[in-house]
Amino acid sequence: MVRFIIKNCNIIKIKDSGQCFRFLELFYDSFLFFSKDKVCKVRQLEDDIIVRCEDKDKSYWLYYFDEVVYGNKEVDYEEFRLKCCNDSNQFIRDSAKFSKGLRLLNQNPFECLISFIISQRKSIPAIRDCIEKLCSKYGDRLGLYETYDLYAFPTPEQLVEGYEKDGYKDCSLGYRAEYIYNTSREILNSDKECLECLRIFTYEESLAMLKKYKGVGDKVANCVLLYSLGFKNAFPKDVWINRIFELYFSDSDFPYDRYEGLLGVLQLYMFYYIRNKSI
DNA sequence: AGCCAGGTCTTCG
DNA sequence: CGAAGACATGGC
Numbered sequence: 001m002v003r004f005i006i007k008n009c010n011i012i013k014i015k016d017s018g019q020c021f022r023f024l025e026l027f028y029d030s031f032l033f034f035s036k037d038k039v040c041k042v043r044q045l046e047d048d049i050i051v052r053c054e055d056k057d058k059s060y061w062l063y064y065f066d067e068v069v070y071g072n073k074e075v076d077y078e079e080f081r082l083k084c085c086n087d088s089n090q091f092i093r094d095s096a097k098f099s100k101g102l103r104l105l106n107q108n109p110f111e112c113l114i115s116f117i118i119s120q121r122k123s124i125p126a127i128r129d130c131i132e133k134l135c136s137k138y139g140d141r142l143g144l145y146e147t148y149d150l151y152a153f154p155t156p157e158q159l160v161e162g163y164e165k166d167g168y169k170d171c172s173l174g175y176r177a178e179y180i181y182n183t184s185r186e187i188l189n190s191d192k193e194c195l196e197c198l199r200i201f202t203y204e205e206s207l208a209m210l211k212k213y214k215g216v217g218d219k220v221a222n223c224v225l226l227y228s229l230g231f232k233n234a235f236p237k238d239v240w241i242n243r244i245f246e247l248y249f250s251d252s253d254f255p256y257d258r259y260e261g262l263l264g265v266l267q268l269y270m271f272y273y274i275r276n277k278s279i
Numbered sequence: 280a281g282c283c284a285g286g287t288c289t290t291c292g
Numbered sequence: 293c294g295a296a297g298a299c300a301t302g303g304c
Contacts, residue, residue, distance in 0.1 A: 018285060120286040126302065127285080174300025179287090217287045238285040271285075 002055045006067050007048045008078050010101025017272045019227045020105055021115050021128045022135070024148060035064055036108040037140060037152035047101060063106050071199075072230055077103050080262055084269060087255065091248035092266070095273035102272055104265060105227060109195035110187065111153045112228035113210070116220040117179050126172070133171040138162040159184040179215025186213065199229050206231065226264040235263045240274055 011031060015023050022034040029044040040053035040061050053061050062068040066075065084096030114134075119127045131153075138154040138161075154162065162168060163181035173180065187194060198206040206229065210221035219236050226234035235241075245254065259266050 116285080119284090121284055121299080122286095122301080123284040123303075125284095129302090172301055175298095176300080215287065219286060223285075236285075239283095240285065275285090 001052060002058050003050060003052050004058065004062070005045075005048050005050055006062075006065050008101060009049045009065065009067075009103060010047075011042045011044050011049050013099065013102045013272060013276075014105065016276055017102060017268055018124055018275065019223075019268065020107060021124075021131050022111075022153070026146075032145065032148075032150070033064075034150070034153070035060075036111060037142065039142060039145075039150060066103050066106055069106075069230070072232075075103070075232065075262065075265065077265070080265055081269070084259075084266060087258070089248065089255070091244065091270070091273075092255070094277075095266075095269040098273045098277060099269040102268060104232060104268060106230065107228040108153070109198070109224060109228040110156060113183065113195065113213070113216070113220075113224050114153075114159070114180055116223045116227075117183065117213075117215050118173065118176055119223075120176065120215075120220065130172050134159070134162075134168065134173075137168075137171065156184040156188040160188055176215065179213075183213045183215065195229075198225075203231055203233065207234075226267070232262050232264045233260065235267050238271075240271055241267065244270055244274060 012029070014020070015025075015031060020033075024032040024034075026032060026041075031042045033040050033042055038053070038057050038060060040051050040057065042052075043050045049065075051061055051065070059068065063070065069075075078100075081096050081100060084092055087093050087096070115127065115131055118130050122130070135151040135153055136149065138158045139151040142150040142152055144150070159180060163177065163184075168177045168180070171177070198209060201209070203225065206225055207221050210216050210224055211218070219238055222234045222236035225231035226236060256263065
């Protein structure tokens with residue numbers, strides 16, 4: 001096991017930001033986070049987090065928490081947030097003030113894609129519930145932590161087999177089951193984990209390729225680009241963002257230019273703020 | 280009972 | 293193009 005600190009990072013805000021679904025609350029400041037077939041334990045300090053994981057997974061989790069970025073330029077989150085705190089629009093200022101320590105994650109692309117296919121017309125607790133059912137039913141069992149059985153996210157192969165066996169029965173997926181099956185099958189049949197390759201294409205190219213999967217529209221595709229493929233300028237527009245635009249911005253005066261390159265971080269701040277401010 | 284949930288697909292003009 | 297309906301399921 002290895003331990004390391006990530007500075008200026010708030011795991012409680014991250015888990016409430018709607019970008020990831022697989023975590024387990026052990027205590028108010030202590031969580032297990034899951035990604036693909038890996039687990040780590042995270043504890044919140046004042047402004048930083050401590051991560052504990054297997055030695056071999058250290059670089060995986062550093063990347064997951066966007067602390068180390070291969071190829072791309074690293075984001076100075078606090079610098080960006082302070083810039084947002086100076087915006088002329090009050091909603092942007094309030095969102096940024098509320099979001100100190102929040103950051104984007106680099107999730108596994110397949111897991112992210114399936115998760116956001118499930119997300120359509122479901123509440124966040126319902127999404128989490130569906131995903132956990134898929135994992136415990138079709139994913140590899142990782143072991144026991146205290147009283148919890150831990151499972152990996154299913155591989156494309158496991159999801160293909162699972163649907164052909166029982167159609168994801170009892171996973172509450174409804175009409176999404178077929179979307180998940182078709183997507184998993186296409187990915188399995190197209191030269192292994194082609195999703196990772198999308199990093200090297202342009203935003204427009206990768207967006208178009210994701211939208212070819214049935215059940216993946218503009219919003220889901222942008223979530224996958226932003227939360228798993230390093231496209232930090234992707235800007236998913238869901239019902240909440242649309243509400244924000246109606247309430248706080250008159251037609252097309254959103255400051256896209258001012259935040260060009262990191263629009264996805266601003267989107268995260270606004271989504272997190274509108275969903276959590278009253279709590 | 281009826282509406283909504285981090286939408287997308289199909290169909291029709 | 294843009295608008296309108298359909299789509300499974302569960303919670304309130």
